[in-house]
Structures are given as structure tokens and as C-alpha cells.
Amino acid sequence: MPIFSSVGKYSILMGRVFSRPEKFRVYPQLIIREMDKIGLQSVGIVSLLVLFMGAVVAIQTASNIESGWIPRWTIGYTTRQSIILEFSSTVVCLIISGKVGSNIASEIGTMRISDQIDALDIMGINSASYLILPKIIAAVFIIPFLVLLAMFVGVAGGASIAILSGNVSFADFEYGAQYDFRIWDVAYSVIKTLFFAFIMTSVSSYHGYNTHGGALEVGQSSTRAVVYSIVIILVADFLLTQLLLL
Amino acid sequence: MIELKGIEKSFGDNKVLKGVSCSFEEGKVNFIIGKSGEGKTVLNKCMVGLVEVDAGHIYYGNEDFTSMDRWERKKVRTNIGMLFQGAALFDSMSVEENIQFPMKMFTSLTKGERDKKTEEILEQVGLQGKSKLYPSELSGGMKKRTGLARAIALNPKYLFVDEPNSGLDPVTSIMIDKLVKQLTQQYNMTTVVISHDMNSVIEIADTIHFMSKGEFVWSGDRKSILTAQHPLLNDFVFASQFMKEIKDKFK
Numbered sequence: 001m002p003i004f005s006s007v008g009k010y011s012i013l014m015g016r017v018f019s020r021p022e023k024f025r026v027y028p029q030l031i032i033r034e035m036d037k038i039g040l041q042s043v044g045i046v047s048l049l050v051l052f053m054g055a056v057v058a059i060q061t062a063s064n065i066e067s068g069w070i071p072r073w074t075i076g077y078t079t080r081q082s083i084i085l086e087f088s089s090t091v092v093c094l095i096i097s098g099k100v101g102s103n104i105a106s107e108i109g110t111m112r113i114s115d116q117i118d119a120l121d122i123m124g125i126n127s128a129s130y131l132i133l134p135k136i137i138a139a140v141f142i143i144p145f146l147v148l149l150a151m152f153v154g155v156a157g158g159a160s161i162a163i164l165s166g167n168v169s170f171a172d173f174e175y176g177a178q179y180d181f182r183i184w185d186v187a188y189s190v191i192k193t194l195f196f197a198f199i200m201t202s203v204s205s206y207h208g209y210n211t212h213g214g215a216l217e218v219g220q221s222s223t224r225a226v227v228y229s230i231v232i233i234l235v236a237d238f239l240l241t242q243l244l245l246l
Numbered sequence: 247m248i249e250l251k252g253i254e255k256s257f258g259d260n261k262v263l264k265g266v267s268c269s270f271e272e273g274k275v276n277f278i279i280g281k282s283g284e285g286k287t288v289l290n291k292c293m294v295g296l297v298e299v300d301a302g303h304i305y306y307g308n309e310d311f312t313s314m315d316r317w318e319r320k321k322v323r324t325n326i327g328m329l330f331q332g333a334a335l336f337d338s339m340s341v342e343e344n345i346q347f348p349m350k351m352f353t354s355l356t357k358g359e360r361d362k363k364t365e366e367i368l369e370q371v372g373l374q375g376k377s378k379l380y381p382s383e384l385s386g387g388m389k390k391r392t393g394l395a396r397a398i399a400l401n402p403k404y405l406f407v408d409e410p411n412s413g414l415d416p417v418t419s420i421m422i423d424k425l426v427k428q429l430t431q432q433y434n435m436t437t438v439v440i441s442h443d444m445n446s447v448i449e450i451a452d453t454i455h456f457m458s459k460g461e462f463v464w465s466g467d468r469k470s471i472l473t474a475q476h477p478l479l480n481d482f483v484f485a486s487q488f489m490k491e492i493k494d495k496f497k
């Protein structure tokens with residue numbers, strides 16, 4: 001079964017990534033550079049995404065509770081819950097996977113096919129750890145902040161768009177958005193994010209690191225990196241939801 | 247000195263190396279020549295540990311590289327420099343950063359000392375004033391020279407060079423060849439060059455090993471290669487009309 005051999009190869013690679021690193025002194029700089037690439041450079045797309053998600057959920061909820069026996073503040077409540085529980089973590093991580101995953105896989109894949117990884121290994125540097133560890137650490141550290149930002153932008157910004165466009169009134173939103181707020185929901189989302197961040201960086205790095213051939217294969221690796229990251233994140237989301245919410 | 251004893255390597259059913267034995271001497275440029283696909287690059291990768299051998303031993307000095315663990319190998323590797331066919335420069339780093347990278351990782355030199363050393367090396371390979379350029383801004387020959395500069399940055403005892411002049415014009419080729427020879431003598435390195443370019447062989451080879459079907463079938467130096475009576479070797483060496491004419495003159 002190819003899946004078992006892939007899981008095996010992935011585990012061996014992760015073993016090398018987390019074995020004793022070369023020289024601790026060079027890592028902080030590498031991690032900061034990755035945080036910029038993975039985190040700061042995704043702020044724009046993430047904000048844009050949740051802004052419209054928030055607005056759409058608010059408007060959809062508004063149009064679905066025309067009937068009258070459901071209170072209007074449900075609009076604020078539903079928007080907040082969907083943003084905090086699912087959109088800010090899972091959907092945002094899926095989007096980041098698309099951007100960061102292809103970026104990581106093509107960067108590492110190009111290094112592989114042009115012998116740069118062999119060059120590191122020959123120098124006596126653990127290439128897996130040197131190239132992949134900073135990305136994983138950076139992502140696991142910075143993506144939760146992106147998610148917190150997404151929660152805020154999604155609820156506040158989404159509401160503003162829905163209100164300013166005249167689809168929902170401020171009063172409808174305000175009470176619901178504060179109703180029965182539990183900090184655990186935020187924690188739940190952030191915990192999930194830690195897993196997602198690890199998955200997207202490690203899976204994409206794996207596909208890049210195991211590229212063979214030329215430019216064509218780099219393209220294929222980067223597509224595979226995104227597809228696998230997304231599928232695994234969705235499965236993990238399902239499992240984590242069972243585990244954390246029950 | 248590097249010594250190989252009975253190196254074997256297969257990929258599936260394809261037995262690429264069938265018991266390669268020889269020794270590469272210090273302070274000399276040792277060539278491995280042979281037709282395409284005979285296993286030269288695989289042998290090179292075995293020697294530096296990028297590919298594990300199936301059988302046989304590789305000795306660096308007196309130490310058996312094949313039986314070492316990762317940490318012991320790491321020590322040997324800090325004495326190995328390698329110039330890859332495509333130079334394998336780090337794209338995200340400038341010429342200067344590429345050369346300083348091994349120094350940063352393995353020495354405790356200060357920035358001033360590193361800069362001074364880099365300047366010396368750049369001058370040796372003829373790249374003064376190019377230190378701030380990035381690999382994408384370099385020509386093929388400049389990339390090779392930068393790769394060579396990076397390979398010798400830590401004064402290695404062993405230098406491996408795979409196809410030093412593929413894709414280069416004759417003038418630049420000879421320049422790179424001479425540079426390899428000069429650095430080998432200057433630092434008394436054990437240099438192993440893989441090539442199928444007869445010009446380089448005639449220009450700088452001290453010892454030559456001819457590989458055919460995964461074995462060394464002939465060894466000698468650049469004088470004896472022209473007079474050797476080995477049919478396979480003759481086919482290789484005198485493949486071109488030009489070399490045939492030289493041979494006739496030589497007689």
C-alpha cells in the first residue's frame with residue numbers, strides 16, 4: 001500500500017526534522033523570516049476572506065429568520081459562532097494552506113532538483129531540520145494570531161458591512177454577538193489551529209523535500225502539497241471537533 | 247587520500263556499481279571518466295554519503311566512512327567540499343552569503359574575519375567585486391566559480407567536482423580546470439573530478455580511472471591514456487576525428 005510507505009517516509013522525515021539541530025544560533029533569524037512569509041504576508045488575504053464571510057453569514061441569517069418567531073439577535077449570535085468556531089480556524093487555515101503550502105513545496109522542491117539540498121547534506125548540515133523546522137515553528141507560532149485577528153475582523157468587520165449595506169440593523173446584531181459568549185470557543189479554535197499549522201507546513205515540506213526530476217515535478221509537488229494539506233486538515237478538523245466539543 | 251574497496255550499488259535489478267576499487271591521491275587531480283550512464287555520478291554520491299552503498303568500504307585517510315554513524319560522518323564532511331554540476335548555489339543568498347554560509351555554520355569566525363576570508367577566496371576564483379550579486383544574476387561560469395569558492399571556504403582536505411565544464415565555452419572550461427588544479431596543489435587536497443571531457447583530462451589530470459559498466463577497467467595517467475591498448479578506452483578517448491589525428495601525430 002503506497003499510503004503506508006508515504007506515512008512511513010513522512011514519519012522518518014519528521015524524525016530528522018526534530019533531531020538535534022545544527023547550530024541553534026542561526027535558527028531565530030530563520031524563524032523570523034518564515035513568520036514574515038507565512039504570517040504577515042497572509043494578513044491581507046485572511047482579512048479579506050473573513051470580512052466577507054462575516055458579512056455573508058450575517059445577511060444569510062437575516063434572510064432566513066424572516067418568519068418572526070426566531071429573535072432577530074440570532075443574526076449576531078450565529079455570525080459570531082460560525083466565525084469563531086469554524087471560519088476563523090478551519091476555513092482560514094484552508095486558505096493559508098493554498099498559499100503557504102504551494103510556496104513551501106515549490107521552494108523546497110526547487111532546492112531539491114537543483115542539488116541545493118544535497119549541498120547542505122554534504123556540508124554536514126541536517127537539511128531536513130535546517131529547512132523545515134523553522135517553517136513549522138514559525139507557522140505554529142504565528143498562525144494562531146492570524147486566527148485571532150480573523151475572529152475580530154470577521155465578527156466586527158463582517159457586521160459592519162452587513163449593517164452599513166442596510167441588510168441588518170445594529171440592534172439585531174449587538175445583543176446576539178455578546179450573548180452566551182464562552183472563551184472556551186476561542187480556545188477551541190486556537191487549539192485546532194495549532195494542529196492545522198503543523199499539518200500544512202510539514203505536509204507541504206514533505207512533498208517539496210521528496211521532489212524528483214525537474215521543473216514539471218516541482219509544479220506537481222506543489223499541487224500535491226496543497227491537496228494533501230487540505231484533505232488532512234479536513235479530516236483532522238473532524239477528529240478534533242469530536243474530541244474537543246464532546 | 248581516499249580509498250575505495252569493492253563498492254557495489256544496485257537500484258532494483260539495475261546493478262550500477264559492480265565492485266569498484268581504487269585510491270585517490272593527495273595533492274593530485276584524480277579523474278573518473280566514462281561514457282554517459284556508466285555510474286560515475288552514483289559512485290560520487292556513494293563516496294560523499296548521499297547514497298548508501300550495498301557492499302564495500304570507503305576510507306577517508308584511515309577512517310572507514312561506510313561504517314560511521316551520522317555524527318561521525320558529519321566530522322568527515324566538514325573536510326569535504328563539492329562542486330555540483332549545476333553549482334547548486336543557494337538561490338536566496340548572494341555570492342558572498344553563499345561563500346560565508348559554511349563558515350557561519352561550522353566556525354566561530356567573527357564577521358570581520360569572514361569578510362576578509364571571503365575577499366581572499368573571491369580573488370582566487372576571479373570574482374572580485376561580484377560579492378553582492380545573486381545566483382540569478384550570474385553567468386554559468388561565474389556560478390561554477392562561486393560554487394568552487396563555497397566548496398573551498400573551509401579549506402577542505404577532499405574536493406569533489408562533478409562535470410566541471412559541462413555547458414561552458416572552451417575558454418571558461420580551461421579556466422575552471424586550471425583553477426581546480428591550482429587549488430588542489432595549493433591546499434594539498436585530494437581532488438576527484440568526474441568528467442567525460444577529454445580536453446580537461448589532457449589539461450589537468452594526474453591520475454585517470456576509466457569506468458565501464460560499473461567497474462574501473464583501466465587506470466593510468468594522461469600520457470599513458472593516449473598509448474593505452476584497451477579497446478573500450480580507445481573508443482572513448484578517440485571518439486572524435488580530432489583526437490584520432492592527435493594520436494597519429496603522437497605515434
Ligand SMILES: Nc1ncnc2c1ncn2[C@@H]1O[C@H](COP(=O)(O)OP(=O)(O)OP(=O)(O)O)[C@@H](O)[C@H]1O
Binds near residue numbers: 262282285
Ligand atoms: N536514484 C536512482 N535510482 C535508480 N537508478 C538510478 C539512480 N541514480 C542513477 N541511476 C541509474 O544508474 C545508472 C548510472 O547513472 P549515473 O548518473 O551514475 O551515470 P553517469 O555515469 O554519471 O552518466 P553521465 O555522464 O551522463 O552523468 C543509470 O542507469 C541510472 O539510470
Ligand SMILES: [Mg+2]
Binds near residue numbers: 286287288
Ligand atoms: Mg553524471
